[in-house]
Amino acid sequence: MTKREQRLHALTQAIIAYLEAHSDAVDGVDNVLKTLSHMKLTGTQPRDTRPRATRHDAVLQCALDNMTSPALQGISHSLNAARNDLVWREDEAQFYPPGADLGDGYRQCNLHALLVGPDAAAFHHADFCLGVFMLGPRTLYRDHRHAAPELYLNLSARSGWRFDTRAWQDYPAGSLIWNPSNAPHATRVYDEPFLSVFAWLNDISTPCQVIPRDDWAEIELALANA
Numbered sequence: 001m002t003k004r005e006q007r008l009h010a011l012t013q014a015i016i017a018y019l020e021a022h023s024d025a026v027d028g029v030d031n032v033l034k035t036l037s038h039m040k041l042t043g044t045q046p047r048d049t050r051p052r053a054t055r056h057d058a059v060l061q062c063a064l065d066n067m068t069s070p071a072l073q074g075i076s077h078s079l080n081a082a083r084n085d086l087v088w089r090e091d092e093a094q095f096y097p098p099g100a101d102l103g104d105g106y107r108q109c110n111l112h113a114l115l116v117g118p119d120a121a122a123f124h125h126a127d128f129c130l131g132v133f134m135l136g137p138r139t140l141y142r143d144h145r146h147a148a149p150e151l152y153l154n155l156s157a158r159s160g161w162r163f164d165t166r167a168w169q170d171y172p173a174g175s176l177i178w179n180p181s182n183a184p185h186a187t188r189v190y191d192e193p194f195l196s197v198f199a200w201l202n203d204i205s206t207p208c209q210v211i212p213r214d215d216w217a218e219i220e221l222a223l224a225n226a
């Protein structure tokens with residue numbers, strides 16, 4: 001393996017090790033691990049090997065620097081090491097139908113990088129994704145749903161989540177969240193950027209759908225003024 005392959009492999013293995021140690025935390029962890037266990041996680045995709053700057057590199061660095069939870073040390077170490085081996089991309093609403101009302105916060109600052117997926121930096125899979133996802137500070141990622149069942153591993157110290165119409169709840173670093181297929185969810189990011197590992201189990205090509213709620217303006221104003 002090249003050094004680059006070793007770093008991407010180490011990050012993937014650190015994520016798997018964390019999920020294995022927390023397989024009872026939420027539904028879905030077992031299924032994600034099962035898919036990964038059936039994959040040949042050796043070698044890496046030859047393309048996309050050049051590190052590329054994004055307009056959010058400073059925010060990403062801040063999010064990485066904020067990963068201080070001892071439980072996440074393995075992921076933090078390997079993610080910092082592999083940061084420039086990953087291909088960071090902005091979602092310019094390409095996962096949504098045209099005109100989706102995602103709001104300015106999401107559009108202004110989001111990044112993701114795939115370790116496993118159809119066009120991933122590391123390992124190929126046609127209908128499964130494993131990657132890292134970042135949102136800028138004071139962002140409401142508005143309520144949405146998608147066919148793909150989704151697992152989040154929160155890497156940042158505090159993030160707010162709303163599932164369907166239930167009350168908002170804060171989640172700490174190391175927490176896991178399982179969104180079953182088409183289950184509505186929203187995320188709010190406070191004054192530090194949001195960083196997570198995410199997995200989409202299947203149906204990854206089906207477009208996401210924004211679900212209108214009447215409190216978005218109020219939440220976005222509160223985040224902006226916090």
Ligand SMILES: [Fe+2]
Pocket residue numbers: 146150179185
């Ligand atoms: Fe989602």
